[in-house]
Amino acid sequence: MLKHFGCLFLAVILLSPAAQANLSQTLKKIKPAVVGIGVHTPTGRPKNNLRGTGFVVGNGRYVVTNAHVLPDELDKSLKQSMVIFSGSGKKPTTLKAKVIARSEYYDLAVLKFDAPALPAMKLAGAQFRSEGSYVAFTGFPIGAVLGLYPVTHRGIIASITPSVVPVVDAGQLSINMLKRMRDPYLVYQLDATAYPGNSGSALYDIQSGEVIGIINKVFVQQTKEAVISNPSGITYAIPVKHLRDILTEHDIDF
Known part of the structure; x- marks a missing residue:
């Protein structure tokens, strides 16, 4: 089942000291x-x-x-x-x-x-990033109950896959999913566990800070309520090429 939620992920990804330093510097640039x-x-x-x-x-x-x-x-x-x-x-x-x-x-x-x-933030080019690329995103996975405090998590691009993911039974199909099945586009699949609040976060390159995608949904194994207690660890992001097209269509310089 696909649910549109904000996404925060917990991943056992070990970065080298150099990569960690790059992320630290990148965060200083992108957080504002x-x-x-x-x-x-x-x-x-x-x-x-x-x-x-x-x-x-x-x-x-x-x-x-x-x-x-x-x-x-x-x-x-x-x-x-x-x-x-x-x-x-x-x-x-x-x-x-x-x-x-x-x-x-x-x-x-x-x-x-x-x-x-x-x-x-600067947008990356329209080309897809390679599977295995290190990425991160920053947003508000638990809302703003205690104030606005951005949270950053990192992972890798696990796959480049069609935007419609198979479901367990027909009852999980939505009208939007049926429409996309006729003309699916490719999205990034991440080794990420999604929680409410981070929808719309920029997925960016750890070193450059360039936006390569936009977090938009998570694969739910059972029910919406089980997202926290039994996360799937699978998150999806829309490639930045589609954002570039929309900005161009509306004459927005980027």
Whole structure:
């Protein structure tokens, strides 16, 4: 069964001291570009609801996340608005944003905000990275109950596989999965254990920090509730080539 969740993974991956040093330096560069994606409700308790993770691209005013992270619609009667959360700690900066591009097929969305620009992540080329490549991602796997504290995990690209993964029985098939079965595209499969909160995280090269994919779903062995107690250790990411196409289509420089 495939479930769209944020992804955090626990992997027994041993990096050399040099690789660990590279990741440490890379994190210093990319963490300011990692943001939370949420909905602001002025009369809500709480007012801010974190729905997933995103990352800044382009001129520093565009944010990428998963389409499934966004609400189906905002409640106008409650004056809800899309927001991004920047910074870290108990009092992150909240910035209003609007959705300017959305692809359900590739599960990608792009938001724009008009506040001062934030540091942006650089996108890798459209070519697929090799299986076995070391990768990492940074986001908010447990939400923001105690504040906005980005978490980083690492692993490898385990496989490059079609976007539709076989299911145990027909009851697990969704309409979107049936559509994709007619025209599947290739995605990265990671040796990763996924948990709620990290959907939309940038999957990046440990050394360069370049974005090579976007985390978007996890293979669930039993039920949604069993994700934490019995994780499958399999996570999927959308290749950055599809994000590049969407940005180009909407005339967004990156």
